[in-house]
Amino acid sequence: MSLPLQQKLIVPGLLLAIVIPAAIGYITYQQGMENTAAAGWVGHTYEVRAKVQVIYTQLAEITSSTRGFLINGQEEFLGPYTVAARDIGGRLQELRKLTADNAEQQKRVSALEALVARRLTYSQALLDIRRKQGYQAAARITARGEGLQIMAEVRELAAAMDTAEQILLQRRITELRENNRRTQLLFLGLAGSLAAVLLAAVWLAYRNAVVQQRVLDLTEQARAHSENIVNTVRTPLVVLDSDLRVQSANRAYYRTFLVSAAEVEGRAFHELGSGQWDIPGLRHRLEEILAQHTTLEDFEVERDFPGLGQRIMLLHASKIFRVGNNTETVLVAIEDITARKRAEATLTNLSRDLQRQNTELQAVNQELEAFTYTVSHDLRAPLRHIHGFSHILTEEYGPRLDAEARRYLARVEEGADRMGQLLDDLLNLSRVGRKELTLQVTGLNSLVEEVRTELQPETAGRQIDWRVETLPFVECDPALMKQVLANLLGNAVKYTHPRERALIEVGHLRQNGQSVIFVRDNGVGFSMKYADKLFGVFQRLHRQEDFKGTGVGLATVQRIIHKHGGRVWAESELDQGATFFFTSCNPAAPLETIEHANGGHR
Template sequence: MKNKIEKNIVYGLIVILFLNLIMTGSAYYTLQQSLELRKWETHTQEVLLNLEETLSSFRETHSVLRAYTLYRDKELIDSYFKNKRIVLEKIQELRNKTVDNPVEQKRLLNIESNLKEKFSYMEDILLIKKYKSFQDYVELYRSPNGFTLSEKIKFLLQEIKDEELRLLNIRKHNSKINMTISVTLLFSGIVLNLSFILLQNWLIYKESQRRLKTEEILEKSNQNLKLYSEQLERSNRDLEAFSYSVSHDLRSPIRGILGFSKILLEDHGAELREDSRRIVNIIIRNSENMGKLIDDLLEYSRLGRREPMFSVVNMKVLVEKVIEEVISYYPDMKAEISVAELPYANADTSLLKQLLFNLISNAFKYSQKKEIPKIEIGSYQNGEETVFFVKDNGAGFDMKYQHKLFNIFQRLHHTDQFEGTGVGLAIVKRVIERHNGRVWGKGNLNEGACFYFTLGVNDKNV
């Protein structure tokens, strides 16, 4: 559930970022278009202003001409040529500013042509020396040709003005549309981001509620588990106490049975029939096995109640002492024993001795039928921890039964093949648990076995 919500938030963020990227790109494109339209609006305004100035200067030439006709003031001639120059310059400016519009370029060429003709006509009027009387001025000034040219020029200028006004309106309209799009994109982006923030907050709220509920369930489960653990611990203590009590109480009767059976066999064996002696021997053998089992159970029970006493242990010396003790139980066994250099350990010496005794005695027991029994004891480093091992080339075991190795009363070989109580490896496991370490075994049937163990965090400071 948690991963799903986190994935949804991540996917949502990716989608939002993608949409924001699209909207930002669109807004940037729209803004660029708006700037371009604004530039063209300014350009159109300049063209319109230029047209007004052109038309004003053109009208001024007419005013000067009329004034000169009436007053014959030579200063008016300078004013005429000044306005003529302005008109022609403005026409050239208009041509430069409308180079992108072929229609207006054509109109301006037409205007320029008509202006030249008109100015030629007007300059004929100004050249007084060519005419004989005032009546000649009036006739030339009022000639239809001059009036037609003026109207034609004004008409062409008005056409350009109308076209520029039309373009100005179109550009203003497009600019307004772009502005609307920009505002819409901006508003949509704000709404989209706010929606995502609200959705994210809602998902976080739901997740926090789910976690609170999970924590409540977990807290309740922990309380129940703690209660069950306490009950289980009490049950285990009671069971161990009962086991210890029963084992201790059984010890005396078993010893009595064993002792009296041996006395019976020694004192009256000759008087007993053969089958009676066989039965007494069975009683003695089973009593001895039962005694060993009771001793092992008592030892197993004591391990659960005793607190380890940690100290620095010379592993090589301890292993050699244990081997010497085990050999005394197998005096006729000629085994090849290899003990490597072993590091010191931080452990309970007596518990560690019990562990080594059980593992090494098992190695002797399960390899005694080999022609040349081989037993190897060594160690190696696995990161920060030291791993000790006891290896033999004996009967081994099938790895599919390895989960049973350290369970109490579990045996992988029949008692007819190898004697034992099924408690030895369980004691090994309990010793390792008291040291917070690990123990495991590997083997192959009829090829031998190897048991590994570590002594936990207590061993790291040695």
């Protein structure tokens, strides 16, 4: 049963508890009244019967008194007659009043009055005859028996009236009994209802008590639960009363500040420990919390705590209203932020270091750029002059020089040429390193074709068998990817030079789910024990006289592939050709953005 329903039942229940006793009272009163009325009716019946009896008796007295006078003629015998004759009219009047509610009886009363009148007239006549004509004349009239006849009619009439009254009484008693029985039933019903209402009230009260007990149990459980939480929580908590004295503290407080409950409870907050919380600003703020409903947030306290050393604590406080005893308290939560502060300081330092390093790095980068510019401009200029003038010397003064001098001049020119090439390659390498990638989906086959066209001066007059597979489209920087292919294909052309028929393959295979591009040749190859030197700057595995080169090409290839997040490696055997592989991507920039529809055609 829900509480609202109980509440709804209270008013009707209360009304029933009032109405039912009132009804019982009313019914009881009503029955008493009816019984009184019934008793009245019984009395009335007896009164009627008595009245009839009196009238009959008086008539009998009139008869016997008349008879006495007739016999001895003495007037004193007529005393009872005179009294009865005088009163009987009043009696009849009373009887008529008594039976006023009953028309039948009224008719009988009228008949009785007529008989009484006849009897009185008859008696009067007898008395007159006796006085005037004597006994014999009167006796003759009596012998006719009229007096007896009147009395017989009166008896009959009285009996009828009596019977009528009896029947009436009987009927009233029966009605009363019936009425009493109904009333008793109603009484019983009402009493039963009252009992039910009382029973319900008692049951509700019992239930209420049970619920109340359960609420109390739950409240106690909740209190225990919250106390458990407060004690389990790792933040030190203190509850202060309105005088800022410690009401209680949790386990974390005792543990953190190395104190016991006895040392803390009941003492003023600012007196705790070494007076660590005795800070005028803090006390003022705590007082404000109670007075002005404010809260205290992030109040930092840095000092030497007994047994803990130098610490930084962060205080938060707010008002708590305790319903139980209607008191206001202040909950203070204390957070040890020493470690965090130190970490922050370290982080700030690190970040400052990083900032400085970054600035330094930028300066170095700028220096590098300036240097590159100088190399590009200032070193190339004298080189150009050396080359230019030695060339003019050879051209214009060659005929006047001997062969040795001309050979030396040629060496000067070659040296300047090579240095020019070296500078160009180095600058390119540095530019590749600094350049931002401009990624776009590029068909590798078209790049291979462009490179082959540009290699025509070197391949002219040579027998080269090109086998280029259908290559994928990849997301890459097309200019840089072209440099990769130009270097690899250029190398393949260069190192197959000794072969009568060169074979150069460009293909594509899958390895560990990655797309790998390879360039294979049947050239002079290299020994794998020098493979680690292959991609280093200025590292060469061949003599300049055999194969010209600056040793920067493969370093550039590696730098470009690394910039694309890919990997480059080579496999070879001396005099057995070489294969260079590369993946030009990391998983975030898949090599095969669009796989070519056609398969390879090897």
